[in-house]
Amino acid sequence: MKIKKAVIPVAGLGTRFLPASKAIPKEMLTIVDRPTIQYIVEEIVASGIEEIILVTSEGKSAIENHFDYNFELETILKNKNKHELCEEVCNISNLIDIVSVRQKKPLGLGHAILTTRNVVGDNPFVVLLGDDLVQSDVPCCQQMLDLFDEFQQPVVAIQQVADNQTHQYGIIEGEKIRDRVYEVKRMVEKPAPGTVDSNLAIIGRYILMPEIFDLLANTTPGHGGEIQLTDALQALSKRRPMYAYEFEGTRFDAGDKIGYLKAIIAFALRHPVLADEFRKHLKEVAAGI
């Protein structure tokens, strides 16, 4: 079965990024020369997905506008003979079909996924969080789709984190079945320190089966009073095999101030035009520290 749809939830409040995120969605903050969310959309497009479902909320219309046509801007750029820039702006709108659904209250990531039920329909789908960036040679989403092709079962992306950070993540316990791949036995959202025997943290990439919707509908508020995707995933893992995949690449939590700064440096160092000059500058800065 081929996966055609990707869900990007962007309806969170973004409190960790205040005051920057007061009037601008954190997903619209710039990493070098494009907003964070554009990297996510480009990863999805590069992985062969055909449609994106954005879960939005009040104040997030800048994200929808970014991927829409802007005739006025395009006309002005054409009239000024800025054809290359005009093409670049147009290409963003041509990347992929995007539809939005609105999460009326920020009741949690699980609830955000549940709001896409009618649009996703009865097929497996992929979820990418709008502020979780992965820099890799093969797009992280593609790596996960390759694993799904093999197992035809849900997959969560994981990375190892320091033991003193496990309380910030959903943590899986599982049995390693081969390099980078675990069969999930248990999942816990933001466990209290010392209560889990694993440092395998779920990051913002998931492949889900449509039966997750019934499970989410029956999930009561968990950690932080929110409907947690991890709780529904734990229930799903009791029904069928579920796999955790240690992806190849580096992940940045761009919804967090320090993660955002690290992402800017990493992506700038890979930028086709800016990298050389930026590297030189960083060396000068490092020499002065």
Ligand code: UTP
């Ligand atoms: P986060 O844990 O990053 O929460 O959500 P947040 O509200 O965006 O940011 P902070 O923690 O207050 O700074 C993980 C993902 O789930 C989405 C967010 O947009 C983000 O992509 N989310 C979260 C929703 O779509 N709706 C919600 O009710 C909660």
